[in-house]
Amino acid sequence: MSDFIVVAGPDIAGILDGDKEKVREIVASAYRLHDAGHTINPDSYFLRFPHKPNSRVIALPAYIGADVNRMGIKWISSFPDNLSRGIPRASAVLILNDFETGRPLACLESAHISAARTAASAAVAAEQLCTGSGLTVGVVGTGVIASTILDHLHSSTVDIVGVVAHDLDHGRAAAFAERVHTKIGTDVDPVGLDAALKADLVVFATTAGEPYVDAAYRFTPDQVVLNVSLRDLPPEVILASTNLVDDVEHCLKANTSPHLAEQVVGHRDFIQGTLGGLLNGKVEVERGKPVIFSPFGLGVLDIAVGDYVMGRALEAGTATVVNGFIG
Ligand SMILES: NC(=O)c1ccc[n+]([C@@H]2O[C@H](COP(=O)([O-])OP(=O)(O)OC[C@H]3O[C@@H](n4cnc5c(N)ncnc54)[C@H](O)[C@@H]3O)[C@@H](O)[C@H]2O)c1
Numbered sequence: 001m002s003d004f005i006v007v008a009g010p011d012i013a014g015i016l017d018g019d020k021e022k023v024r025e026i027v028a029s030a031y032r033l034h035d036a037g038h039t040i041n042p043d044s045y046f047l048r049f050p051h052k053p054n055s056r057v058i059a060l061p062a063y064i065g066a067d068v069n070r071m072g073i074k075w076i077s078s079f080p081d082n083l084s085r086g087i088p089r090a091s092a093v094l095i096l097n098d099f100e101t102g103r104p105l106a107c108l109e110s111a112h113i114s115a116a117r118t119a120a121s122a123a124v125a126a127e128q129l130c131t132g133s134g135l136t137v138g139v140v141g142t143g144v145i146a147s148t149i150l151d152h153l154h155s156s157t158v159d160i161v162g163v164v165a166h167d168l169d170h171g172r173a174a175a176f177a178e179r180v181h182t183k184i185g186t187d188v189d190p191v192g193l194d195a196a197l198k199a200d201l202v203v204f205a206t207t208a209g210e211p212y213v214d215a216a217y218r219f220t221p222d223q224v225v226l227n228v229s230l231r232d233l234p235p236e237v238i239l240a241s242t243n244l245v246d247d248v249e250h251c252l253k254a255n256t257s258p259h260l261a262e263q264v265v266g267h268r269d270f271i272q273g274t275l276g277g278l279l280n281g282k283v284e285v286e287r288g289k290p291v292i293f294s295p296f297g298l299g300v301l302d303i304a305v306g307d308y309v310m311g312r313a314l315e316a317g318t319a320t321v322v323n324g325f326i327g
Helices: 009-018 020-035 080-085 111-129 144-154 170-184 235-239 257-265 275-279 299-316
Strands: 004-007 045-048 056-064 070-078 090-097 104-109 135-140 160-166 188-190 201-204 224-227 242-245 271-274 291-294 320-322
Touching: 004 299, 009 020, 009 104, 009 111, 009 299, 020 056, 020 111, 020 144, 020 271, 020 275, 020 299, 056 299, 070 111, 070 299, 090 111, 090 299, 104 111, 104 299, 111 144, 111 224, 111 275, 111 291, 111 299, 135 144, 144 160, 144 170, 144 201, 160 170, 170 188, 235 257, 242 275, 271 275
Parallel strands: 004 104, 135 160, 135 201, 160 188, 201 224, 224 291, 242 271, 242 291
Antiparallel strands: 004 320, 045 056, 056 070, 070 090, 090 104
């Protein structure tokens, strides 16, 4: 009982890459359980630094019940200056605990898990919301999350015929185009913001801290927007759309675009429901307006995906077991 399991990033990346459909199933199931009240997902804690204002570390504790019955905490850093060091902005670990004893059970490298659960959540939403075939995707912000979302969209039921991408840093957009072409064989055209916003499915995955899309801009009623980076859109655009979130309490804080919209109108009536509610058949999406999905990013997703990855790593013999860790 006092053994401790450690799973390293490269092994986790291999599992997540090979099991994308399973990861989407796990994420959809976690959303359903969250909607049905079988999770505990308190507020995230933000560690910020006055002398290093562009950086932060977030702690996301969570418990997911039902047949998963696992608890733990993700501890994820965002250090944007890492990009100029040639290493990713985000890095993370996930601690999983045994729910019988509360004891720490495992430590998993978690930037890959975090990216995979975020991408799976975006693809699950797109599968639910995108109607029709032969869709174009417009990516705004071409980092790790955007790449992983494209991987998941490619392996999902969403029928994509073309991808355009925009990034403030043209070098990153070009590197993204090359990465996507190598990984999934899809050509990506680097474009300006205006062209990216016209795609059937628009994905925001920037690190923008406040809205920069024009307040007068309007998506068309048949467009679907995955607002993964949460702060690109002004309140006016949110209020002119049908809005789904992952969790209303979580998403309407920390100056996300839906939170800014709430501050403008003084209510939350513009939120139609959650993705979990939609998956459980409790929410019907109002068409005739563009649909925007804004996921705050729930710790329960990390726990559910991490629990699966730990099991697969143990089966495959790629986990390191530290005997007598607690003593
Ligand atoms: N909602 C969630 O569940 C969730 C989960 C994980 C990450 N995220 C968010 O996703 C975003 C992307 O993460 P990442 O790891 O890919 O970051 P990253 O640093 O690897 O890439 C971000 C990219 O956005 C570009 N960018 C920044 N501002 C821009 C703008 N105004 N217009 C166009 N491009 C712009 C940067 O040049 C960079 O290439 C972050 O904001 C992160 O917080 C959300």
